Amino acid sequence: MKLLNPSSIIRYFSVSLIFLPSFISSQTCQKTCGTQPVRYPFGTGLGCGDPHFQTYVNCNNDQLTFISKTGCYPITSIDYDNQVLYITDPSMSTCSCTQQSKGFSLDWNAPFSFHDDTVFALLDCSISSSPIYKSINGEKNSSLPLCDYQGTSVCDHLSSCQAISRLDIPISTCCVYTPVDLGPAFDMNLEKLQCNSYSGLYGFLGQENNPENWKYGVALKYKFNFNNKYPTDCDQCEKSSGVCGYTEPSNLFSCNCPSGFNTTIDCFEGESWSSAFRLLPLQIITFLACFMISNSFLIIGQTH
Template sequence: MGFPSPSSSFTSAFILIVVPLIFPLLTLTASQSSLCRTSCGDIPINYPFGVDDGCGSPYYRKILACSYGQLQLRTPSGTYPVRSISYSDPHVLLADPFMWNCLDGNDFRPTRPFSLDTSTHFSLSSLNDYLFFNCSPEHVVIAPKPIFCERFPDRCDSSCDSASYLCRNLPECRSALASGTSCCSYYPKATESLRLMLKYCASYTSVHWKNVGETRPYDQVPEYGIRVDFDIPVTTSCLRCQDVSKGGGRCGFDTKTQSFLCLCDQGNVTTYCKDPNVSWHSKKNGVVAGTLSAVSVAGAVGIGAGVWYYLRKVKAIAPVTHGVQSNENRLF
């Protein structure tokens, strides 16, 4: 087997040093804003959310994840599949595979309490109802609530309503429970109260009231799932960035400082895409995680020329070793 010639060694060294420097810089011509995915499966991803770091609002950073076309939301109690997102009536509808559903019947699987991080801009919707099954009457107050509780809930004791509409009309399966199985409706004010309820109940489920756009009282129908409301932070910077007349950028943030960035096709700016004061040839702003530092291609060519000159000089003065690379003349 022969040894590589000095010429081929020089070529290999040039490729190993220069190409890695130049190739990434060529990718800077790609759209910066295109790094932010606009959907996951069939669910649109709009501001304030983002599944790619640096996209959307930093208030919701790393809360949503997209895996194999399935959008998921992370909370302290686990990761939950997202069924839908509404931006006009801001809320996220979640599915909890640990909760009871109609297919379970009287098979009450072990469950866990759902919780949200109180430091985020998420909140449990008041349109959720929680049904608890086979609760211990020694530890849980189970009683039908008087009619006036609907108008004056603050005058009612915290009891689990055994005569609730949902217990008598379970969504999708009106009579899924066998006779003798108790059901009551209770809205936990905090995770701790939910945890205590589950300590003395066999299982639970969440039902939210979905608006179907009909006239009252038929405008809402019950559906299994957890509705989580969210805030949309509105800032002048973001509105200006999204303004089509100003370039129609996407709102994002610097992944190191979390300060606002407008993501444009040409790069990232702190103002808006068509700002006449911005020079796209010397981007000094931070970039979305996953993009590359804005070193100019001309600089890369200069580096490549310097390396080429250096290698030519080494080749000229290197001793002839007949293909044997010694420690004295090793380049790497």
């Protein structure tokens, strides 16, 4: 009979442990970020929510944040029923504050697009050299937006704001357009457009003539997937008080349960498995120790 040496036994069991299902881990995914509820497809950290959204929405210091190549933007609220994300840009100009900004962009592959209600007003643009006005004058360039003459009333009302009026700029240097026709990818480079600032707004609240009460910020739409269907496994996970997440690096679905374990099913089914597997590491260690001791005795017996 050929006996395995102790080092071979350890290697055997080490490899075996890799392939055992893991039901026990510390719960890292939370249902809130600060006071803001967080639900699928968003998450509070790595392994939480949908991996396609994790790059763009993070929870940092109890603040839910949207990330793009132009910066990090606080998320003011999320309408989960209508799948709309609302963000603010601290560098944008509003009726109460005017400042220089570098613009706003969406990454071309981001799972977001602008909501139909989102309107951008470019402020303090150069009439003589801005490519916006060159396009208006007849130079064709499909990559650049055109001013929306239907939205000139927005510029009129913005110019009545005390903060913007301090700039002492003519209304004609304000350009209003909606990004809905520009597709899911959008890059507003104010330096390239030769504009010093912008305002973003997504609601007038029935007070179109009162810019002090407008909803300033950016509204972004999102989809769960290509068919925009809520995943069944995530729905079952949430109904069992779990938080939807994924395993790294395979990005397979994982349900984070309140009792502190992750499972590929829901927390109801996973709980019964968890009870059975909680002592598994200790049992394996005990079995390994007994196996090695028995093997050592056999080796000693053969040498005598």
